[in-house]
Amino acid sequence: MSDESSDKFDIASQVIKVLSDYFPAGRRxxxxxxxLVQDLYVDSISLIEIVMALNETFGIDLPEDRVGLWRTVEDVCETVMSSRSCRASDLE
Known part of the structure; x- marks a missing residue:
């Protein structure tokens, strides 16, 4: 498994864990x-809590304009990966 696919898997696992803490749907x-809305029943309050939890978990600040485009869990993972990459390049 390449580093990038390993990172994607790790991020996806962590994102799913964070989401499972907020919803009755189990991790499985x-x-x-x-x-997010149709399957996991995310509402605006839940979304704010999720963003805060993801920011804390990953040590990032998710951009509001990207959060507004989230439709699936994969969208969340892509935004987290992108934000982590931006943060890493800022630290160099």
Whole structure:
């Protein structure tokens, strides 16, 4: 497994763990293709809590404009990966 695919898997696992803490759906029921609103019933309050939890978990600040585009768990993972990459390049 390449470092990039390993990172994607690790991030996806952590994102799913954070999401499972907020929703009645268990970790096994949350997949990358799960839709936030239709499948996981994310509302605006939950979304704010999720963003705060992800920011804390990953040590990042998720951009509001990207968060507003989230439709699936995979969208969340991509934003987290992008934000981590930006943060790493800022630290160099």
């Amino acid at each position: 029921d949350i997949e990358l293709t799960s839709r």
